[in-house]
Each structure stands twice: as C-alpha cells, then as structure tokens.
Amino acid sequence: MEEFGDRIEPYRAELRVHCYRMLGSLTEAEDVLQETMIAAWRGRDGFEERSSLRTWLYRIATNQCLNARRAASRRVPETPRPPFTPPPPSRLAEVTWLEPFPDTLLEAVPDRAPGPEARYGMREAIELAFVVGLQQLPPRQTAVLILKDVLGYSTGEVASLLDTTATAVKGALQRARATLGEPRPVTPPSSDERALTRRFADAFEVRDIDALVSLLTDDAWLAMPPAPHEYHGIPAVLEFLEVSGAWRGERAMRLEPVRVNRQYAFASYLDGARAGLMVLTLRGGRIAGMTRFLYGLDPAFARASGSVAGAPVARASGFVEE
Structure with missing residues (x-):
C-alpha cells in the first residue's frame, strides 16, 4: 500500500494546477486535490493499468472538479465590506471566487511536454484572464478544453476520460473555443x-x-x-x-x-x-x-x-x- 502512495505522489503538483484551472480557487483546488488522492488510494485495486497511472489520476481529478463545480454548496465568498465607500463600478464580475496561484507551486510541476493536441503553453494556460474565461464556461466545456488544448490529450482520450463520445467532445470543444477565442502569443518577460x-x-x-x-x-x-x-x-x-x-x-x-x-x-x-x-x-x-x-x-x-x-x-x- 505504501508503494502505491509513492507512485501517485509525484503527480500531486500537476494535479493541483489542473484542479485550479477547473475551479479558479486555490483553496478549493487544494480540497479537491486531497479528495482526488483519497479516491485514488481507495480505488487502487480497480486500477487495471489499461491507461497510464497519470491519465487515470486525471480522470479522477477531473470528475472530482466537475462534482465541485456542480455542487449547490460550492463556496462563493461573501462580498467584503471595504473600509471606504467605493465609487459605482462599471460592472459587476461573475467570478468572485478567483484566487491567485503562486509560481512556487508551478515550479514543483514536472517538466512534462504536453500532448500533440495542445494549443496553449504553460504560461498562458495559468494567467488570470484564461482562468477567469474557464470559469465562465459550462463545467463540461471547461474540462474538455483543458484536457484537449492545455494537456494535449487526443479527442478519443478525452472521450474516454469523461465517459462520453468523440462527437460530444468535438461539439463541446468547438463551443468552448468560440467563447474563449484564439490563444494569444505570449512572450518572455523583458x-x-x-x-x-x-x-x-x-x-x-x-x-x-x-x-x-x-x-x-x-x-x-x-x-x-x-x-x-x-x-x-x-x-x-x-x-x-x-x-x-x-x-x-x-x-x-x-x-x-x-x-x-x-x-x-x-x-x-x-x-x-x-x-x-x-x-x-x-x-x-x-x-x-x-x-x-x-x-x-x-x-x-x-x-x-x-x-x-x-x-x-x-x-x-x-x-x-x-
């Protein structure tokens, strides 16, 4: 049993980033990551190694995140009372649960090249604007876009991970891409x-x-x-x-x-x-x-x-x- 724990631990850092992209909140991502690791431990006897251990863990994490996003009890923070009276806003944001993600946690992620289907690089796929955009998509579209365009899984692999059809994946991906638009080029800091x-x-x-x-x-x-x-x-x-x-x-x-x-x-x-x-x-x-x-x-x-x-x-x- 300790051997299985040692096998899944190296994936913790990248699964945390995945949960953060899905949820937009580091606090919530930490909670769901813990639930993912517990679920993997409990389900270890059911891992038949027909897919890689990494892919199996992403299946568990993605479904845990989908459950969290659908849950009526999802924690949306109360609007704080500022110590001064702010001027009338131009508009009110929908994604109030957004939290920052420290780069120290990104540095712990192994340098694994994304799959051939990826359209986003590591930097642009963690920027706040992209994370906010993901939160405004329906949960399933969010999962499809991350698995396909960020992690680079193939259409067939995404369909398998989400227990759906390739046709459904293609439709969800098309709608998600239309909402988010094309990835913008990202240059190194100057x-x-x-x-x-x-x-x-x-x-x-x-x-x-x-x-x-x-x-x-x-x-x-x-x-x-x-x-x-x-x-x-x-x-x-x-x-x-x-x-x-x-x-x-x-x-x-x-x-x-x-x-x-x-x-x-x-x-x-x-x-x-x-x-x-x-x-x-x-x-x-x-x-x-x-x-x-x-x-x-x-x-x-x-x-x-x-x-x-x-x-x-x-x-x-x-x-x-x-």
Missing part, C-alpha cells in the same frame, strides 16, 4: 516590462496618480476579487484610485514583487501590515489591467509562497528589478 512594473510600484507607493495613469492603456481595467466591483476605462479607474488613496491618507505603502500566475505581481503592505495583492496584466508596453485581491493573502497562497504573518512574501527574481 527588461522593458520589468522597468514598467517598477515605475508602477514606485508611483503606487507614493500615490502619484498622474504617473500611474500615464502607465495605463486607454481601456485599462481594475478588478478586486472577492468583491464583484470592476472599473473599466481610465476615468473609472482614476476615480477608484483617488477614493482608495484618500482613505489611505499618509500611511506608508510598500509593494514587494511576488510570482503569481506567471504574471507581474506585488504584495502590498500598509504601515507594515499585509494589505493585499496586485496582479498586473500588460499589453503593448503598458498596463492593461490590475487585479487587486483584497484583505491580505489567502492562507493557502501564504503557505505556498513561503510568507508568514508580518513578513514579506518571497521576492520574485527576474520579475522586478531589485
């Missing part, structure tokens, strides 16, 4: 991007609103899960920054670079206390989006990133110039 994020951090720390606005695209947006508020366009973002900055007053703000979802990000500290997390979306040499996770980091993120209460999150070497 010195220009690092300089841009450093200028952002410097301006944010001293509340230089004009400097911040100069770094944004014209259609820039700001979101702040688990609150549903979203602000789109420079006037709306500017109004929010001015209101939140007025609440902050003269208290000292510090931003520490972290590694999140393969994106540039900062943990924020207000008068030395951890205040939240800001993940930046870049486009064309400017900042196109800011996802601001409120009220400190989730405990699962804090554990994974190596942070402790009152201490900075581990720096992200290569993300922001020291």
Whole structure:
C-alpha cells in the first residue's frame, strides 16, 4: 500500500494546477486535490493499468472538479465590506471566487511536454484572464478544453476520460473555443516590462496618480476579487484610485514583487501590515489591467509562497528589478 502512495505522489503538483484551472480557487483546488488522492488510494485495486497511472489520476481529478463545480454548496465568498465607500463600478464580475496561484507551486510541476493536441503553453494556460474565461464556461466545456488544448490529450482520450463520445467532445470543444477565442502569443518577460512594473510600484507607493495613469492603456481595467466591483476605462479607474488613496491618507505603502500566475505581481503592505495583492496584466508596453485581491493573502497562497504573518512574501527574481 505504501508503494502505491509513492507512485501517485509525484503527480500531486500537476494535479493541483489542473484542479485550479477547473475551479479558479486555490483553496478549493487544494480540497479537491486531497479528495482526488483519497479516491485514488481507495480505488487502487480497480486500477487495471489499461491507461497510464497519470491519465487515470486525471480522470479522477477531473470528475472530482466537475462534482465541485456542480455542487449547490460550492463556496462563493461573501462580498467584503471595504473600509471606504467605493465609487459605482462599471460592472459587476461573475467570478468572485478567483484566487491567485503562486509560481512556487508551478515550479514543483514536472517538466512534462504536453500532448500533440495542445494549443496553449504553460504560461498562458495559468494567467488570470484564461482562468477567469474557464470559469465562465459550462463545467463540461471547461474540462474538455483543458484536457484537449492545455494537456494535449487526443479527442478519443478525452472521450474516454469523461465517459462520453468523440462527437460530444468535438461539439463541446468547438463551443468552448468560440467563447474563449484564439490563444494569444505570449512572450518572455523583458527588461522593458520589468522597468514598467517598477515605475508602477514606485508611483503606487507614493500615490502619484498622474504617473500611474500615464502607465495605463486607454481601456485599462481594475478588478478586486472577492468583491464583484470592476472599473473599466481610465476615468473609472482614476476615480477608484483617488477614493482608495484618500482613505489611505499618509500611511506608508510598500509593494514587494511576488510570482503569481506567471504574471507581474506585488504584495502590498500598509504601515507594515499585509494589505493585499496586485496582479498586473500588460499589453503593448503598458498596463492593461490590475487585479487587486483584497484583505491580505489567502492562507493557502501564504503557505505556498513561503510568507508568514508580518513578513514579506518571497521576492520574485527576474520579475522586478531589485
């Protein structure tokens, strides 16, 4: 029995990423991952090795995630009450359970090449925008797209994993692709991007609103899960920054670079206390989006990133110039 546990343990890290893509929440992914490992252990006598152990585990994990997404008791966080009155949002987000995924957990994933059917690379398949898009698909379409376009399983293999037909897989995949659109090209981090994020951090720390606005695209947006508020366009973002900055007053703000979802990000500290997390979306040499996770980091993120209460999150070497 210990031998079987040793056999499945090497797949834990990549199964966690799979569950996160399916669920959009690291907390929920950790729970479902644990359920997956328990289910695999209990079902070990039924593993007949007609498929690889990895594929068998992905079958279990995917079905556990589908059950979690369909469950009426799925945990959607309550809308928090901010310490200031925010301006009216441009719109309300649907995916309020979104959580960041620390790159330290990605580094633990074995460097396995995806199957020949894959259309997404590792970086773009973990970025927040892609994860949000997956949450807006019906659960089965989410599973089909991840198994086919991210992991690279063939149509027949996906049909087998989901106990359905190849025709059903093709139909679900076509609808999912139509909703998400084509994968966008992703380039490695550049010195220009690092300089841009450093200028952002410097301006944010001293509340230089004009400097911040100069770094944004014209259609820039700001979101702040688990609150549903979203602000789109420079006037709306500017109004929010001015209101939140007025609440902050003269208290000292510090931003520490972290590694999140393969994106540039900062943990924020207000008068030395951890205040939240800001993940930046870049486009064309400017900042196109800011996802601001409120009220400190989730405990699962804090554990994974190596942070402790009152201490900075581990720096992200290569993300922001020291």
